[in-house]
Amino acid sequence: xxxxxxxxxxxxxxxxxxxxxxxxxxxRNVVVVLMSxxxxxxxxxxxxxxxxxxxxxxxxxxxxxxxxxxxxxxxxGLGILIAFFRNxxxxxxxxxxxxxx
Amino acid sequence: MEPxxxxxxxxxxxxxxxxxxxxxxxxxxxxHSALALILTLLALAGLYLMLYAPFVAGVQxxxxxxxxxxxxxxxxxxxxxxxxxxxxxxNKQWIAGIAAAVALGGLFIYVYTKGKGLFPxxxxxxxxxSNTQEIAILLYGNYMFAxxxxxxxxxxxxxxxxxxxxxxx
Numbered sequence: 001x002x003x004x005x006x007x008x009x010x011x012x013x014x015x016x017x018x019x020x021x022x023x024x025x026x027x028r029n030v031v032v033v034l035m036s037x038x039x040x041x042x043x044x045x046x047x048x049x050x051x052x053x054x055x056x057x058x059x060x061x062x063x064x065x066x067x068x069x070x071x072x073x074x075x076x077g078l079g080i081l082i083a084f085f086r087n088x089x090x091x092x093x094x095x096x097x098x099x100x101x
Numbered sequence: 102m103e104p105x106x107x108x109x110x111x112x113x114x115x116x117x118x119x120x121x122x123x124x125x126x127x128x129x130x131x132x133h134s135a136l137a138l139i140l141t142l143l144a145l146a147g148l149y150l151m152l153y154a155p156f157v158a159g160v161q162x163x164x165x166x167x168x169x170x171x172x173x174x175x176x177x178x179x180x181x182x183x184x185x186x187x188x189x190x191x192n193k194q195w196i197a198g199i200a201a202a203v204a205l206g207g208l209f210i211y212v213y214t215k216g217k218g219l220f221p222x223x224x225x226x227x228x229x230x231s232n233t234q235e236i237a238i239l240l241y242g243n244y245m246f247a248x249x250x251x252x253x254x255x256x257x258x259x260x261x262x263x264x265x266x267x268x269x270x
Binding site for chain 1: 107108111115118119122123125126131134135138141142145148149152153154156157160161164165168169172173176177179180181182184185188189190191192193194195197198199201202203205206209213217220221222223224225227232235236239240243244247251254255257258259261262263264265266268
């Protein structure tokens with residue numbers, strides 16, 4: 001079998017990214033949508049770490065910043081979800097239409 | 102130390118990661134999705150180890166699989182998902198969504214097949230024993246300002262989460 005190069009890792013990351021995009025665009029449950037966003041962020045992290053194998057440690061440092069961002073995003077997103085559930089008793093993303101008229 | 106059976110472990114771990122991703126977006130029960138996401142995160146931690154990034158792998162397991170996923174499971178426990186599990190899981194514009202995602206995937210395939218020769222093939226000599234120290238030196242040297250901004254971001258996120266989730270402030 002062929003030697004595992006950087007392109008292999010990039011293809012895996014692209015597959016995870018596309019799966020995350022499908023999840024964000026098609027699912028109705030807000031919790032699953034947030035999990036799909038985590039999938040997207042992880043795909044980006046895999047890209048960063050794979051390139052850091054070629055260019056030195058800066059990619060790994062940046063992937064730590066991305067993980068920090070993911071934690072902040074998850075906390076705020078789930079807080080919004082709880083506030084929304086308290087008001088409308090639903091977690092479906094297409095029923096979030098308070099600002100539409 | 103040279104890694105052993107690189108090809109085998111690469112295909113095993115990436116297969117597990119993609120399997121977990123597929124399960125995340127197809128399961129009806131949100132708890133099953135969360136557990137599949139944990140599978141993906143652990144497989145990615147293994148891939149990070151193969152890329153000589155042990156510190157990122159540790160952070161991935163502790164912070165993601167240990168911290169963020171507990172947050173998700175707590176929220177799944179708090180909100181009542183039983184009614185939502187009985188309803189339609191995919192929204193009305195799912196065909197357009199899948200078409201957009203497939204177009205994106207086609208773009209990835211196009212770029213990676215056309216630009217195959219442009220990716221670097223040489224491998225940097227990364228420090229193996231002192232990975233954590235090297236990252237710390239970069240983090241507290243070059244990226245000091247970004248590090249401080251990240252701490253501010255986390256503070257804002259904590260306050261935001263409390264304000265959002267609290268009944269009356």
